[in-house]
Amino acid sequence: xxxxxxxxxxxxxxxxxxxxxxxxxxxxxxxxxxxxxxxxxxxxxxxxxxxxxxxxxxxxxxxxxxxxxxxxxxxxxxxxxxxxxxxxxxxxxxxxxxxxxxxxxxxxxxxxxxxxxxxxxxxxxxxxxxxxxxxxxxxxxxxxxxxxxxxxxxxxxxxxxxxxxxxxxxxxxxxxxxxxxxxxxxxxxxxxxxxxxxxxxxxxxxxxxxxxxxxxxxxxxxxxxxx
Amino acid sequence: xxxxxxxxxxxxxxxxxxxxxxxxxxxxxxxxxxxxxxxxxxxxxxxxxxxxxxxxxxxxxxxxxxxxxxxxxxxxxxxxxxxxxxxxxxxxxxxxxxxxxxxxxxxxxxxxxxxxxxxxxxxxxxxxxxxxxxxxxxxxxxxxxxxxxxxxxxxxxxxxxxxxxxxxxxxxxxxxxxxxxxxxxxxxxxxxxxxxxxxxxxxxxxxxxxxxxxxxxxxxxxxxxxxxxxxxxxxxxxxxxxxxxxxxxxxxxxxxxxxxxxxxxxxxxxxxxxxxxxxxxxxxxxxxxxxxxxxxxxxxxxxxxxxx
Numbered sequence: 001x002x003x004x005x006x007x008x009x010x011x012x013x014x015x016x017x018x019x020x021x022x023x024x025x026x027x028x029x030x031x032x033x034x035x036x037x038x039x040x041x042x043x044x045x046x047x048x049x050x051x052x053x054x055x056x057x058x059x060x061x062x063x064x065x066x067x068x069x070x071x072x073x074x075x076x077x078x079x080x081x082x083x084x085x086x087x088x089x090x091x092x093x094x095x096x097x098x099x100x101x102x103x104x105x106x107x108x109x110x111x112x113x114x115x116x117x118x119x120x121x122x123x124x125x126x127x128x129x130x131x132x133x134x135x136x137x138x139x140x141x142x143x144x145x146x147x148x149x150x151x152x153x154x155x156x157x158x159x160x161x162x163x164x165x166x167x168x169x170x171x172x173x174x175x176x177x178x179x180x181x182x183x184x185x186x187x188x189x190x191x192x193x194x195x196x197x198x199x200x201x202x203x204x205x206x207x208x209x210x211x212x213x214x215x216x217x218x219x220x221x222x223x224x225x226x227x
Numbered sequence: 228x229x230x231x232x233x234x235x236x237x238x239x240x241x242x243x244x245x246x247x248x249x250x251x252x253x254x255x256x257x258x259x260x261x262x263x264x265x266x267x268x269x270x271x272x273x274x275x276x277x278x279x280x281x282x283x284x285x286x287x288x289x290x291x292x293x294x295x296x297x298x299x300x301x302x303x304x305x306x307x308x309x310x311x312x313x314x315x316x317x318x319x320x321x322x323x324x325x326x327x328x329x330x331x332x333x334x335x336x337x338x339x340x341x342x343x344x345x346x347x348x349x350x351x352x353x354x355x356x357x358x359x360x361x362x363x364x365x366x367x368x369x370x371x372x373x374x375x376x377x378x379x380x381x382x383x384x385x386x387x388x389x390x391x392x393x394x395x396x397x398x399x400x401x402x403x404x405x406x407x408x409x410x411x412x413x414x415x416x417x418x419x420x421x422x423x424x425x426x427x428x429x430x431x432x433x434x435x436x437x438x439x440x441x442x443x444x445x446x447x448x449x450x451x452x453x454x455x456x457x458x459x460x461x462x463x464x465x466x467x468x469x470x471x472x473x474x475x476x477x478x479x480x481x482x483x484x485x486x487x488x489x490x491x492x493x494x495x496x497x498x499x500x501x502x503x504x505x506x507x508x509x510x511x512x513x514x515x516x517x518x519x520x521x522x523x524x525x526x527x528x529x530x531x532x533x534x535x
Binding site for chain 2: 050052073075076077079080084090091092093094095103104106107108109111112151152155
C-alpha cells in the first residue's frame with residue numbers, strides 16, 4: 001500500500017541527514033508504531049508521506065502513485081486519503097467541535113445531508129456527542145484530540161497518520177485515544193503512529209519500527225518498545 | 228466552484244469574520260481610516276475642480292464693435308464663433324444693454340451720468356464676451372478674430388478692438404497655474420491613495436498571518452486552495468463593505484459641519500451640498516474600493532501560506 005524506497009532527507013545547512021536510505025513497506029490494515037529518540041526522523045518520515053516535505057533522494061509510493069510527482073494542484077485530493085492527527089491537535093480555533101469535523105467533509109465536497117448524518121455519528125464514536133457546539137478552547141486536551149481523530153476519520157481515509165497523538169495527554173486520555181485508534185484499525189483503516197510512550201506501543205502489541213539518526217534500525221512484526 | 232461550495236465559503240467567511248472579533252474589528256477600523264482618506268480625497272478633488280471652474284469662469288476675452296456695426300453682423304460673427312470647438316460660451320451685449328448696464332453701475336455717480344446725458348448719443352460699443360473651454364485656447368480664438376475679420380455690408384471691419392493682448396499675461400499665468408494645481412492635486416491624491424491602500428494591505432496581511440497555522444491544517448485535511456482562500460476573501464470583503472458603510476454614514480454629519488464652517492471661506496463650495504449631489508458616485512467609489520481592497524488584499528496575503 002505504502003512504499004518508501006531509499007528515502008533520504010537532508011535539510012538545508014544540516015550535516016546529519018534527517019532520513020537516510022529508509023526503505024519500508026506498509027500493508028493495508030496494519031497498525032504500525034514508529035519509535036525513536038527525539039530527532040530520530042519519525043516526524044520527517046510522516047511529513048514526506050504527506051508531501052509536506054520533499055525527500056532529497058528516493059521515492060514514496062502510495063498505492064501506484066509516486067507522491068512527490070503529484071502536481072501541487074492534485075495534492076489536496078491525495079491528502080484526503082490520509083487522515084492526520086497531531087500532538088498539538090491543530091483544530092481550527094474559531095470552529096466548534098462539529099464544525100471542525102464537518103470542515104473536512106465540506107472541503108471534500110460532500111453533500112449537506114451526508115454531513116448532517118455522519119458528523120453526529122462520528123462525535124458519538126469519539127464520545128463527544130454532548131460537546132458538539134464547544135469551541136476548542138472549551139475542551140480538555142483529550143477531548144480536543146478526540147475531535148482531531150473524528151476529523152481524521154470522517155472521510156473514511158485509507159490511512160490514519162498520528163504524530164505523537166498522546167504526547168500532550170494524561171494516562172487516562174492516552175488510554176482512551178489508543179482504544180479509539182485500535183477500534184478504527186479493527187474497522188480496516190491502516191494506522192501509522194509515532195510515539196515516545198512505551199505503554200502505548202506495548203498495549204498495541206503490533207508492528208514496531210525503531211528509528212535512530214534517520215535510519216530504520218529495527219522492524220519487528222509484533223514488537224515492544226525497545227530503544 | 229459549485230453553488231454548494233460558494234454557499235459554504237460565504238457562510239464560513241461570515242462566521243470567521245464574526246468569531247475573529249478583535250482582529251475583524253481592527254481590520255474594519257484600519258479600512259475605515261483608509262476609506263476615510265479616499266473620501267477626503269474625493270472632497271479635495273471636488274473642491275479643486277470647483278475652484279478651477281470658478282477661476283476659469285472669471286477669465287474671458289471681449290470683442291468690442293464699432294458703434295456703426297449692425298447687430299445682425301455682430302450676431303453673424305457670434306454664430307461663426309460658436310462653431311469653434313474651443314468656445315464654451317458667448318454673451319452678446321448690445322449698445323443699449325451696455326448703456327443700461329453703465330447707468331446701473333453708476334447709479335450713485337450723478338457727475339458721470341450728467342456727462343453721459345450731455346453727449347446726447349450712446350458712446351458705448353456693443354460687445355461679445357467669449358469664454359473658452361480652456362484658458363490655453365484664448366490665443367487661438369484671438370487669432371481667429373484677427374485673421375478672419377468680420378466685415379459689414381459695405382466691406383468695413385466691424386471690430387473696434389479685442390482685449391486679448393491686455394489680458395494675455397494674466398490668462399497665460401492662470402492657465403499655467405491651473406495646470407500645475409491639477410497635476411500637483413492628482414499627484415497628492417495618488418500618493419495618499421497609495422499610502423492608505425498599503426496600510427490596509429498590511430493590516431489584512433497581519434490578520435491572515437494570525438491564521439497561518441489554521442491554513443496549514445486546512446491544507447493537510449485536504450481542502451483545495453480555492454476552498455481555503457474563499458472564506459478569507461469573504462471576510463476581507465465584509466470588512467471593506469462595513470468600513471465603506473461607516474465612512475458613508477460619518478460623512479453625513481462631518482460634511483454638514485465642515486460645510487457650515489467653510490462655505491464662505493472656500494468661495495461658495497459647500498461640502499454637504501457636494502456630498503448630497505454626488506452621493507451615488509461617493510457610494511460607488513467607497514463600496515467599490517472597500518470590496519476591491521478587502522478582497523484583493525486577502526487574496527494576495529493568503530497566497531504565501533498556500534504552499535504547504
